[in-house]
Amino acid sequence: MAGLTGRFSTVVKAKISKLLDRAEDPSETLEYSYQKQMELLQNVKKGLADVVTAKKRLQLQSQKLEQQVVKLDTQARQALAGGNEALARTALERKGTIQAELQGLDGQIAELESQQQSMTENQAKLQSKIEAFRSKKEVIKAQYSAAEAQVRISEAATGVGEEMADVGLAMQRALDKTENMRARAQAVDELEKAGAFEDLTQLGAGEDDIDRQLKELSSGTQVDSELEQMKAELAAGGGNAGELGSGEQGGQSA
Amino acid sequence: MIVRISGEGQFELADGAVERLNTLDNDAVAAVEAGEEARFADLFGQIVALIRAEGRPLADDDLRGSDVIVPPSDTSFDEARHEFSGDGLIPD
Numbered sequence: 131m132a133g134l135t136g137r138f139s140t141v142v143k144a145k146i147s148k149l150l151d152r153a154e155d156p157s158e159t160l161e162y163s164y165q166k167q168m169e170l171l172q173n174v175k176k177g178l179a180d181v182v183t184a185k186k187r188l189q190l191q192s193q194k195l196e197q198q199v200v201k202l203d204t205q206a207r208q209a210l211a212g213g214n215e216a217l218a219r220t221a222l223e224r225k226g227t228i229q230a231e232l233q234g235l236d237g238q239i240a241e242l243e244s245q246q247q248s249m250t251e252n253q254a255k256l257q258s259k260i261e262a263f264r265s266k267k268e269v270i271k272a273q274y275s276a277a278e279a280q281v282r283i284s285e286a287a288t289g290v291g292e293e294m295a296d297v298g299l300a301m302q303r304a305l306d307k308t309e310n311m312r313a314r315a316q317a318v319d320e321l322e323k324a325g326a327f328e329d330l331t332q333l334g335a336g337e338d339d340i341d342r343q344l345k346e347l348s349s350g351t352q353v354d355s356e357l358e359q360m361k362a363e364l365a366a367g368g369g370n371a372g373e374l375g376s377g378e379q380g381g382q383s384a
Numbered sequence: 385m386i387v388r389i390s391g392e393g394q395f396e397l398a399d400g401a402v403e404r405l406n407t408l409d410n411d412a413v414a415a416v417e418a419g420e421e422a423r424f425a426d427l428f429g430q431i432v433a434l435i436r437a438e439g440r441p442l443a444d445d446d447l448r449g450s451d452v453i454v455p456p457s458d459t460s461f462d463e464a465r466h467e468f469s470g471d472g473l474i475p476d
Contacts (some may be wrong), residue, residue: 248391255393255444262445289447292388296453301389303456 167260170294174253177301181249184308188235191318195232195259200224210360218360224351231318238311242288245304252297259293386442387435387459388450395439404409405434409454412464415450421461432457 206221263286270282385402388394396406410429415424433452442448455464 250395252391258444259447264445266447286447288449292449296388296390300456303391 147223157170158209165371170297171253174249174256174297174301178246178249180241181246181304181308184311185239185246187315188239188242188311191315192232192235192239195235195318198228199232202228206356207360207364211364212355215357217359219353222356226352235318241307242311245307249301250306254298256293256297259290263287263290353365385449385451387439389432389435390452390453391456394442394446394448394450395435396442397435397439401434401438405431405452405454408434416461418465419465422462424464425430426458434450 202221202225206225208219209215209218229340266286267283268280270286273279274282385397385399386394387397387405389403408427412424412427413433416426435454454465
């Protein structure tokens with residue numbers, strides 16, 4: 131037979147085999163326990179629900195951050211129109227930090243989306259295999275002696291067992307990723323708690339820790355050029371602060 | 385020969401394709417060991433593409449086991465490296 135020597139695939143195959151060895155004998159499980167099969171499918175469904183929950187949480191956060199970007203942009207304009215360049219700079223620095231966070235979140239949401247998709251497919255595939263096995267088992271039992279039937283049923287069960295093990299691996303991987311994302315969502319929540327989203331106009335004169343961190347994080351040149359652009363827009367528009375304060379959202383698409 | 389892409393499904397491949405697959409597989413591992421991330425990504429991409437292009441997807445009710453199982457198509461360089469370090473090839 132053409133080689134089974136690819137090292138990468140050998141490792142993965144070994145992993146699957148190990149999972150199979152550790153599991154209960156799939157032929158026994160499949161032969162006698164309808165309940166076990168249903169449990170397995172339920173597990174996959176539960177894993178899928180976890181992924182969906184994590185995705186929803188990230189989506190909510192993403193919406194919140196988007197609103198914050200708009201708000202900070204507006205505040206920067208207002209501050210600049212009112213002659214407070216330092217406050218405008220702080221607002222833009224925060225906007226930069228939040229935009230970076232937003233980008234990360236959007237990437238993760240997309241990843242969870244594809245996890246959800248493939249888990250749904252995996253689940254359907256596993257269900258088909260289990261059903262195929264159940265009907266094949268009845269056919270085998272009708273055609274062969276008890277001893278021969280047992281051998282054939284075991285053979286068929288190997289294929290289902292492999293599918294189960296693979297779905298198990300895929301689910302573990304999806305859940306690990308979801309766990310990482312949960313940690314990230316938590317970090318965003320903490321950023322919010324620490325006051326990063328608070329209304330800038332309510333900030334005192336003194337710099338807090340967050341201000342210093344934000345300055346380190348955000349790219350100075352980006353903020354500088356945004357400030358210059360806003361100044362130019364203000365000059366062109368005659369510097370009417372009232373108009374500008376009414377929610378120009380030019381920065382959102384930037 | 386039956387090849388599974390872990391997390392995706394099974395495909396039936398002609399022996400010739402499996403031989404090419406083996407070569408790519410071993411080259412991919414060599415790239416991991418040499419720490420060449422770009423080369424690994426390229427080779428592993430070729431592996432998955434080869435299986436999808438030349439393999440015939442197995443029906444969902446086909447109960448045959450796989451001869452070859454390759455890692456999930458979105459395996460990262462770090463994950464691949466992890467497989468080949470520490471515990472050795474086949475951890476136990």
